[in-house]
Amino acid sequence: MNKEMKAAVDFLYATPKFTTKNSLDHTRELMELLGNPCLHKKVIHVAGSNGKGSVCCFIYHMLLSSGKKTALFTSPHLVEINERFQMNGAQVDDESFLYAFRKVRSAAEELVQNKKNHPTFFEFIFAMGMVIFERADVEYVVLETGLGGRLDATNSFPDPLLAIITSISLEHTEILGDTIAEIAGEKAGILKKQVPVVFDRNSEEAAEVIEKRADELGCRCIGISDKMIEIHEINKNYIDFFLSTDYDSKTKWRIPFGAAYQVKNAALAVTAMRLLLQMPGNALTDASWQQGLLLSVWPGRMQEVVPDVFFDGAHNAAGITVFADAVRRLTAEDALPPLLLFSMVRDKDIQTAVRLLTERVPWKAVYVTSIPGERGTPFGELKALFEESAACPVFGYADYAKAFQALQGTKQPGQKVFCTGSLYFIGALLEMIKENRYDRF
Numbered sequence: 001m002n003k004e005m006k007a008a009v010d011f012l013y014a015t016p017k018f019t020t021k022n023s024l025d026h027t028r029e030l031m032e033l034l035g036n037p038c039l040h041k042k043v044i045h046v047a048g049s050n051g052k053g054s055v056c057c058f059i060y061h062m063l064l065s066s067g068k069k070t071a072l073f074t075s076p077h078l079v080e081i082n083e084r085f086q087m088n089g090a091q092v093d094d095e096s097f098l099y100a101f102r103k104v105r106s107a108a109e110e111l112v113q114n115k116k117n118h119p120t121f122f123e124f125i126f127a128m129g130m131v132i133f134e135r136a137d138v139e140y141v142v143l144e145t146g147l148g149g150r151l152d153a154t155n156s157f158p159d160p161l162l163a164i165i166t167s168i169s170l171e172h173t174e175i176l177g178d179t180i181a182e183i184a185g186e187k188a189g190i191l192k193k194q195v196p197v198v199f200d201r202n203s204e205e206a207a208e209v210i211e212k213r214a215d216e217l218g219c220r221c222i223g224i225s226d227k228m229i230e231i232h233e234i235n236k237n238y239i240d241f242f243l244s245t246d247y248d249s250k251t252k253w254r255i256p257f258g259a260a261y262q263v264k265n266a267a268l269a270v271t272a273m274r275l276l277l278q279m280p281g282n283a284l285t286d287a288s289w290q291q292g293l294l295l296s297v298w299p300g301r302m303q304e305v306v307p308d309v310f311f312d313g314a315h316n317a318a319g320i321t322v323f324a325d326a327v328r329r330l331t332a333e334d335a336l337p338p339l340l341l342f343s344m345v346r347d348k349d350i351q352t353a354v355r356l357l358t359e360r361v362p363w364k365a366v367y368v369t370s371i372p373g374e375r376g377t378p379f380g381e382l383k384a385l386f387e388e389s390a391a392c393p394v395f396g397y398a399d400y401a402k403a404f405q406a407l408q409g410t411k412q413p414g415q416k417v418f419c420t421g422s423l424y425f426i427g428a429l430l431e432m433i434k435e436n437r438y439d440r441f
Contacts, residue, residue, distance in 0.1 A: 037134035048166025058269035065292030078427035150189020169318030247274035259302035261322035313423035324360035
């Protein structure tokens with residue numbers, strides 16, 4: 001990383017990330033100072049508690065497979081901040097990053113000079129993304145919300161082509177509300193007048209809120225439930241499935257994941273693409289969509305980083321539940337129970353996560369560690385929680401690299417290792433993997 005890039009990244013990290021949000025009017029004013037980049041692009045806006053990043057990834061690659069110049073804005077990044085900005089199959093280069101950084105910093109300074117608040121970290125990053133994508137002259141932009149939906153900076157975009165809401169669960173209750181209905185209301189805040197919406201319909205409580213809001217705004221509303229999905233074949237490397245909707249009933253789809261929870265995400269993406277196909281102005285063909293799905297690798301989502309070692313960024317109760325179910329399926333025929341490496345940030349429901357992990361999976365041993373940074377939970381607290389409920393040995397390490405090395409020495413041939421609890425944690429592990437070789441697994 002050159003000096004200018006390092007200075008830019010240091011500046012961004014010095015901007016408080018977890019503070020009270022600025023209003024959407026503030027974000028709109030920032031975007032206006034930048035010339036409203038991407039205002040006339042075809043934007044697909046995605047919100048939800050779990051799976052929104054995966055849905056974005058599927059749609060992004062299906063559009064690319066259709067020959068469309070497409071951009072993806074997502075968060076958080078796992079290793080490099082450039083990961084948040086993807087275009088035409090690659091993350092943006094440093095030159096594009098710095099061009100956008102300079103423009104947004106100049107606009108931010110103008111806001112402050114006019115006695116307005118400085119942009120938050122996420123506002124700044126979102127604005128950079130739109131500047132980058134405008135300059136690259138892409139046709140489609142896939143936007144993942146950061147937190148919630150109604151008040152999220154991405155919701156400043158006035159006229160998306162399509163909205164998608166993935167599964168909804170209790171998360172960030174201190175901000176979004178403490179019921180499914182309240183959180184669904186925040187997610188449904190991304191809906192715009194007469195803009196179609198595809199959503200996960202497995203929660204009746206959430207569906208009622210989303211459908212009511214869609215009806216108020218005159219939005220075409222398509223719900224996808226597990227009952228509409230038939231899994232044909234599943235193994236650790238791929239899953240084949242059928243989707244029964246008015247648009248898709250005979251095609252067999254394949255995704256390059258062994259985790260069953262990714263099927264519903266792929267189903268949402270396929271349905272969204274079918275809807276785009278019907279809209280005027282979208283010269284799409286479905287002939288290459290299967291290829292697009294197969295290219296949809298999403299780091300940190302039940303990712304097999306080396307043989308029999310899996311990283312997954314599950315970070316709330318719903319995510320941990322489907323993670324544990326995937327572990328049970330992947331290890332059902334193994335001679336040895338799996339090993340777990342876990343860490344989680346302190347503002348999550350750690351007690352529920354620990355309970356779900358210990359109730360649902362017969363671990364051989366559990367290793368806990370601390371995530372770097374102020375939000376990390378001390379490993380001693382995690383160790384104590386696991387020792388209360390785990391029917392296996394529990395080991396604690398202050399340093400995550402040493403915890404990972406301990407797993408190296410413990411793992412037996414054919415035994416699987418799973419690391420989970422936070423995308424920040426998975427990002428730290430992926431960076432460690434990138435810098436070191438762990439051939440002994």
